[in-house]
Amino acid sequence: xxxxxxxxxxxxxxxxxxxxxxxxxxxxxxxxxxxxxxxxxxxxxxxxxxxxxxxxxxxxxxxxxxxxxxxxxxxxxxxxxxxxxxxxxxxxxxxxxxxxxxxxxxxxxxxxxxxxxxxxxxxxxxxxxxxxxxxxxxxxxxxxxxxxxxxxxxxxxxxxxxxxxxxxxxxxxxxxxxxxxxxxxxxxxxxxxxxxxxxxxxxxxxxxxxxxxxxxxxxxxxxxxxxxxxxxxxxxxxxxxxxxxx
Amino acid sequence: xxxxxxxxxxxxxxxxxxxxxxxxxxxxxxxxxxxxxxxxxxxxxxxxxxxxxxxxxxxxxxxxxxxxxxxxxxxxxxxxxxxxxxxxxxxxxxxxxxxxxxxxxxxxxxxxxxxxxxxxxxxxxxxxxxxxxxxxxxxxxxxxxxxxxxxxxxxxxxxxxxxxxxxxxxxxxxxxxxxxxxxxxxxxxxxxxxxxxxxxxxxxxxxxxxxxxxxxxxxxxxxxxxxxxxxxxxxxxxxxxxxxxxxxxxxxxxxxxxxxxxxxxxxxxxxxxxxxxxxxxxxxxxxxxxxxxxxxxxxxxxxxxxxxxxxxxxxxxxxxxxxxxxxxxxxxxxxxxxxxxxxxxxxxxxxxxxxxxxxxxxxxxxxxxxxxxxx
Numbered sequence: 001x002x003x004x005x006x007x008x009x010x011x012x013x014x015x016x017x018x019x020x021x022x023x024x025x026x027x028x029x030x031x032x033x034x035x036x037x038x039x040x041x042x043x044x045x046x047x048x049x050x051x052x053x054x055x056x057x058x059x060x061x062x063x064x065x066x067x068x069x070x071x072x073x074x075x076x077x078x079x080x081x082x083x084x085x086x087x088x089x090x091x092x093x094x095x096x097x098x099x100x101x102x103x104x105x106x107x108x109x110x111x112x113x114x115x116x117x118x119x120x121x122x123x124x125x126x127x128x129x130x131x132x133x134x135x136x137x138x139x140x141x142x143x144x145x146x147x148x149x150x151x152x153x154x155x156x157x158x159x160x161x162x163x164x165x166x167x168x169x170x171x172x173x174x175x176x177x178x179x180x181x182x183x184x185x186x187x188x189x190x191x192x193x194x195x196x197x198x199x200x201x202x203x204x205x206x207x208x209x210x211x212x213x214x215x216x217x218x219x220x221x222x223x224x225x226x227x228x229x230x231x232x233x234x235x236x237x238x239x240x241x242x243x244x245x246x
Numbered sequence: 247x248x249x250x251x252x253x254x255x256x257x258x259x260x261x262x263x264x265x266x267x268x269x270x271x272x273x274x275x276x277x278x279x280x281x282x283x284x285x286x287x288x289x290x291x292x293x294x295x296x297x298x299x300x301x302x303x304x305x306x307x308x309x310x311x312x313x314x315x316x317x318x319x320x321x322x323x324x325x326x327x328x329x330x331x332x333x334x335x336x337x338x339x340x341x342x343x344x345x346x347x348x349x350x351x352x353x354x355x356x357x358x359x360x361x362x363x364x365x366x367x368x369x370x371x372x373x374x375x376x377x378x379x380x381x382x383x384x385x386x387x388x389x390x391x392x393x394x395x396x397x398x399x400x401x402x403x404x405x406x407x408x409x410x411x412x413x414x415x416x417x418x419x420x421x422x423x424x425x426x427x428x429x430x431x432x433x434x435x436x437x438x439x440x441x442x443x444x445x446x447x448x449x450x451x452x453x454x455x456x457x458x459x460x461x462x463x464x465x466x467x468x469x470x471x472x473x474x475x476x477x478x479x480x481x482x483x484x485x486x487x488x489x490x491x492x493x494x495x496x497x498x499x500x501x502x503x504x505x506x507x508x509x510x511x512x513x514x515x516x517x518x519x520x521x522x523x524x525x526x527x528x529x530x531x532x533x534x535x536x537x538x539x540x541x542x543x544x545x546x547x548x549x550x551x552x553x554x555x556x557x558x559x560x561x562x563x564x565x566x567x568x569x570x571x572x573x574x575x576x577x578x579x580x581x582x583x584x585x586x587x588x589x590x591x592x593x594x595x596x597x598x599x600x601x602x603x604x605x606x607x608x609x610x611x612x613x614x615x616x617x618x619x620x621x
Contacts, residue, residue: 009542010446010504016453035545056442058545082445101449 001028002119005048007039007065008080009057013101017052017080020108027112036060040068040143041150044180048075050115052099055081060143060152067138067189070181071126076115095128139191144170144177153177155190159208159224163201173226196240198222198232206243274326277407281322281400285315309369313362318396321354325404337412340405347401354397355390427591440534443500444469450504465503472496476527483592484523486619487554487561491515494533494552501537509541514553522561523619525588529563531581532610536567539608544569561616564609572603582610589614 004027008014014032021027030046033039037059043051053062060068066077079091079098091098096118097111118124132138141152153172162169163183170177170186179186187195187203197203204222211223212232220232222240232240289311296307329347336342363377363385370377379385447469454462475493491513498511533552540548548569555562582601589597589612597614 009508010450010453012450012453012457012504016456019456037545056446056542058543082449083440083442101445102452103449104452 002026002050002115003028003030003046003048004050004052005029005031005033005039005042005046005075006052007033007036007042007057007062008052008054009034010054013054013080017108020105021112024112026116036062036065037143037150040065043069043075047073049119050076050078050096052078052080055079055084061136063132064136064138064141066129066132067136068143069129070185071129071188072122072182072185074125074129076118076121076125077128077132078111078115091128091131095131096124133189138189139194142170142186142190144179146177155194156205156207158190158195158205159226160202160204160228160230161186161195171228196236196243198230198236198240200233200235202230204230209244212241212244277326277404278322280403281319285311285318289315310366313365314358317358317362321397322400330408334408334412337405337409340409343405344401348397351394351397352390355386355393358393359386359389423591426587443534444473446504447500454503461503465500468496468500468503472500483525484619485526486520487522487524488520490524490526490529491520491552491554493527494529497530497533498550498552501541505537505541507547509537509548509550512549512551514551514555516555519554519556519561519616521619523617524561524563524614525592528585528588528612529565531584532565532612535579535581535610536565536570536608540567540569556616557613559616560613563612563614566607566609568607570608571605572601572608576603585610585612 004021006014006017006021006029008017011034014034018029018032021029030048031042033042035058039051039053039057039062040060042048043065053065055062057065062079062081066074066079069075076096079095080101080103081088081098082101088098088100097114099107099111140155142155142158143150144153157172157174159171159173161183162171166180166182168179168181168183168186170179183197183201183203187197194205194207195203196206204224208225209222210225213221213223213229215221215231218234218237220237221229222232223229289308292307292311293304296304301307325347333343333346336346363379366377380388447465451462451465451469454465472493475496502509502511529552533550536548536550540550546569548567550568551564551566553562553564553566578601582599586599589599593614597612599610599612602609602611
């Protein structure tokens with residue numbers, strides 16, 4: 001069975017898609033979501049193999065949901081939209097498929113044939129996430145778990161990020177969030193401009209750096225605005241110094 | 247359409263006057279140059295006559311004509327400042343324009359004789375000579391006649407200068423108005439219903455067909471009506487408020503089918519106003535904005551209030567919604583801008599449009615003259 005998730009803010013649209021998907025026999029609709037935040041939550045909870053995302057949704061648009069996904073764990077993404085020439089052009093190149101509203105069953109079958117052909121195709125899922133990131137302001141806002149819920153924080157408020165096995169701790173001035181993401185993928189979402197890696201398992205917001213203090217043997221310590229200090233390893237030192245002098 | 251453009255042309259003439267002032271000032275240089283040339287010519291002729299008559303003292307004709315020139319220039323400056331300020335509103339009615347100027351003729355003639363002859367007598371006396379001229383009765387009659395002819399001639403010149411500038415300014419204003427009218431009509435047409443709206447509505451119908459045929463049919467009918475109304479020829483700019491509200495109702499009914507559990511709509515309409523004329527589909531973009539920014543993006547239930555009330559001689563149309571706010575770096579969107587431009591073209595300064603953002607929501611308000619709709 002292919003585990004599918006669908007997200008659309010209109011119940012009728014969800015009902016039609018769910019009806020046609022369940023008729024297929026090999027597709028299990030694991031979740032139906034009515035807005036973007038719920039969809040992001042459900043994707044991380046159910047880890048579906050394919051997600052049908054409406055682009056225009058409250059909370060987060062379908063594109064924004066996609067932009068916040070970990071590239072390595074994203075489902076195949078099928079975008080569903082009424083009229084959004086800009087996004088469509090981008091996804092003609094990179095998404096597994098996109099459906100233009102209204103669509104008929106034949107068109108959906110074509111999409112499903114593509115989905116079946118590329119199920120567990122990591123590269124296809126990752127390239128859709130990358131396109132969505134480029135289409136949205138995904139480097140400015142980050143979706144983080146807060147209690148049982150997800151919420152968006154401004155990435156400018158992040159001071160530093162610490163990797164911990166399959167998780168990352170995202171430290172803001174006021175609190176810390178634990179995300180199931182890799183540091184590398186998170187940095188690729190946040191972009192090179194604002195954050196710099198200073199250690200195999202740490203990255204800092206460049207604007208949060210107060211001072212660089214030398215330790216012995218060429219190692220340095222990065223002092224952050226909050227008073228926290230993080231070790232700068234020799235491997236990343238030259239790159240960071242070069243960026244700080246810019 | 248013809249009625250509209252003539253109304254639009256007549257109304258904002260007040261705005262045209264500022265434009266006109268600049269145009270007139272540019273032409274003043276030419277007027278003064280002409281004036282200077284005219285007086286140089288007069289002085290040369292006077293000097294030549296004086297020599298031909300056997301005169302020997304060159305300063306005399308220069309002084310006679312010079313004193314006249316100084317006084318006349320004073321009159322011209324007076325006309326270009328105070329006279330123009332007070333009387334140029336009658337440029338469209340030449341009889342009144344000339345009348346208002348000519349009523350000062352006796353004062354000017356008397357002033358001329360007293361001042362110019364006074365100066366001449368004074369200067370001659372200072373030089374130990376006597377200024378001889380015809381008896382005073384003759385002088386007053388002769389100078390008055392000469393001055394009348396002179397002032398008449400120059401008023402004609404000034405009038406043609408000013409009325410040409412006025413005409414040109416009006417022409418430019420009219421052109422600008424016509425261009426704005428054409429642009430706003432085009433923009434209004436394209437902004438009336440976004441393609442997004444149609445495709446989403448079609449999708450809802452396509453989904454409802456599998457779930458609830460009666461509802462799908464109802465929605466399709468509403469969409470058909472709305473489409474028919476929006477495809478009607480754009481010849482008539484004004485429609486009765488009742489018709490405008492009927493289209494809004496169709497639109498909101500379709501949106502309610504899609505977002506039933508996420509929005510409530512309240513109508514606050516003064517029924518005495520239903521026959522008043524409003525620009526067709528004026529409020530459409532505002533209601534569309536409320537759906538786009540609050541209902542479609544927000545996660546809470548949204549309340550939209552659509553109101554048409556009277557405030558003195560004005561009709562106040564407003565669309566208020568909860569669940570959205572104006573960001574600090576807010577820029578007015580196409581919808582609101584089109585509304586304002588259409589109002590400007592149709593009513594000039596008499597209409598206004600603005601957006602109010604607060605913690606609880608956003609309010610778009612349009613104020614326009616409350617006039618009975620005449621088909």
